Amino acid sequence: MQKNKYIVLFLSIVLFTQCEVEYKDFKPSNGEADFTTYVALGDSYTAGYTDGALGRRGQESSFPNIIAGQLATVGNNGFTQPLVKSSGSVGSAGLGYLDLEIAGQSLLPVPGAGDMAIFAERVYDASAPVHNLGVPGATAASLLAPAAGGNPFFSRFSSNQTTSVVIDALVQDPTFVSLWIGINDVLGFALGGGENGAPTSPLQFANSMGTIVSQLFTDTGTKGVIATIPDIKDLPYFDAISYDALEIDQTTADLLNAAYTQYNAVSVAMGLPKIEFVAGKNAFVIADKDYAHLGKIRQIKKDEKILLPALGYIRNTETGWGSKTPIPVEYVLDAEEVDKINSATEAYYETIKSIANQYGLAFVDLNSVMKEISEKTVSEDKGVAMDGNKYSSTFVSGGLFSLDGVHFTARGSAIIANEFIKAINKQYNANIPQAPINSYGTVTYP
């Protein structure tokens, strides 16, 4: 029976070793950067604005907060956010978070009530300075302006009523700074359908940016990361409604063609294109106050954009916007307006890129990242695969963008954070772990 003892021994040894299957451990390292005091400057993206409002849920998954969570492995001393005290949320228009609701056969984002008291909160604490200085609505210039130009999101947590975002950052003597600003320099114009003002001029943008970075990064020790802004056409807000999404049957097409008989007679007389409908997909009818036709309406062209809020008014019938009734001008970006936005975005891109080079900052080309995602969205690939799932810029179902069509879901925010981390690792030979994107939520359905 000696043999049996050996068998028992062999069995126990094997069972013991079985308990310890190996892992391959990740070894974090800060490389050439010091992440002790990390401060984030920016706009609503930095603040954690999502689903059309600022609230605790979005703040907790703001991309700088996610980055800071990963920086904890490489010496970060903690990251304080100006968290909303209530359980509510509030957006620039005074409304709360958007939620998907069932509207007939489809789903529609509907805003909840906004908690205006959030604007009156003071969350500043001199003993625990705020590291996330993201201010919804901020432009490059407003980061330098006293009280961020009177922005109520800033007055919640600013150190005093006359300080600027940049000053409040410098007071903390940051060792590492992230700066992602500029989208509002075009968005203010774009969200209004291009009817008011103009994008910030490239020169003015370059001046503001130059001042910001010279103040932030003059101290030789301070390192940082800077990011480009996405093209608006890569945001669902401007891309969710395709120009030719009016899908009708022959009967409806006949009715509409009859209704435009008089318009088309004028078109022929003036040598302008007629408004015509067929069964299937049709270009929407939009208002255009500068159009030569006396009716001041026409069908939209391929490169022109319809803004997301028009969604609730569009029907695939003769009633609703875009068929018998034109989509109003403030819901449309025409070709000229799109051009203005594009040329401003391109100029900002060059400014940001040259700043990154000049100051040796980590450079996150989010413009290219978003472009790749949106190109793959419409290709066979239907998005970019990350950690087991595909993400696209498709509104609602793409997983990346929240219900406001501009800002990210929590998971989208983690994906952005990982883009920052990749750039930081590359620039500073660091080894910061990526955030687990699947641990963050995405759009929720009723």
Add this chain to the structure above:
Amino acid sequence: MNRLIFAVLLATLAVNSYAEGYQVNVQSQKNTAMGHTGTALMLGASSIHFNPGALSLMEKTYDFTLGGNFVLSDITFSKQNSMYQAETNNPTGTPFYFYGAVRLTDRLAAGLGVNTPFGNSLAWNKDWDGRYLIQDISLKAIVVQPTLSFKISDKLGFGVGAMIVFGGVDLNKALPLMGQDGEEAHVNINGSTTAFGFNAGLYFQASDALSFGLDYRSKVSMKMEGGDAKFSVPSSLAAAFPANTKFDAELPLPANLTFGAGLKVNEKFTLAVDLQYVFWDAYQELVFDFEPNTPQLEDSKNPRNYENTLIYRLGAEYVVSKKLIVRAGAYYDETPIPDDFVNPETPGMNKIGVSGGASYMLTNNWSLDASILYITGVEREAGYQPANFYGAYNSRAIIPGIGITYTF
């Protein structure tokens, strides 16, 4: 808003953890103890599986053997560029076998085998990072093999068996759709089928000391038709994922060609080698054909791109006394899965198996067979490119087994 398009990446099916791919190589305690060699050995009724050609040359008139194993397996995942780590919580697998052989005439023997050469259970935590690829899977295939073996000459035997395969799969995966209640959507895929193949072998006793064997087990196409795909999704998406969705899918059980040699060094000591070639290239793609399709629920095509592999096996047997025989062996099992197609549902890696065991004669007719197999996976950093899911996999398995044999 009829633009909701969800790429439902229903990957999956197929599993592993005992042998590479989703083969299970513990088909008899005696053979398992010898590194799962046996193509050129006369180890009794288990030749029904290893080489039906050897059956006609067996010494006994009756040989019945029955046994089973416990597969205690564990796999770890360390995500690429991340602190994230996970470990499976696999249920204990219980492969089993029964072989019965009867000599009908001097030249003819018949047998019946029932075993489980493919299958497995693999379970990650429900909320783990790879849940959109797989949460858990249970793949089962029971092979019933009636077999005839003919002695061509005193040195040469030929046998063939019909493989009747009863297979089933049950898997769960999460879908990246979240309800307002915080629950994530998920799908359960469940189907079963019956398929057929054959097992043919030649056994050649070159001399008293030297033997050779060649065995071919054919590919079996497990075609599942009308399996159930049960979607659990937020109520507003119910129409996009119909309640009674069915699926068709096909999973190939690959063909195996094994060449073996046996050498009786002396009366007490026998050595065996097997070279097993597995035609894994049969597994190029896994397609789930859903019925009905909706704009959100398209058919799911998942590239697999498996490659043919070779398993190298070595085994030894030593007769200690009239009552006791001890055995030992080892093997090296190559992974059929290319670096960019390693999916956590079948996290393949090269594996080294070490085994040992013994048979103890309880009486003249009854013997007790035991084996233990220890498998270590060689750490593999790889991933599944179509879903961009990468990391390092490690695995270990301990497989004790016991069986009884009755001969006369």
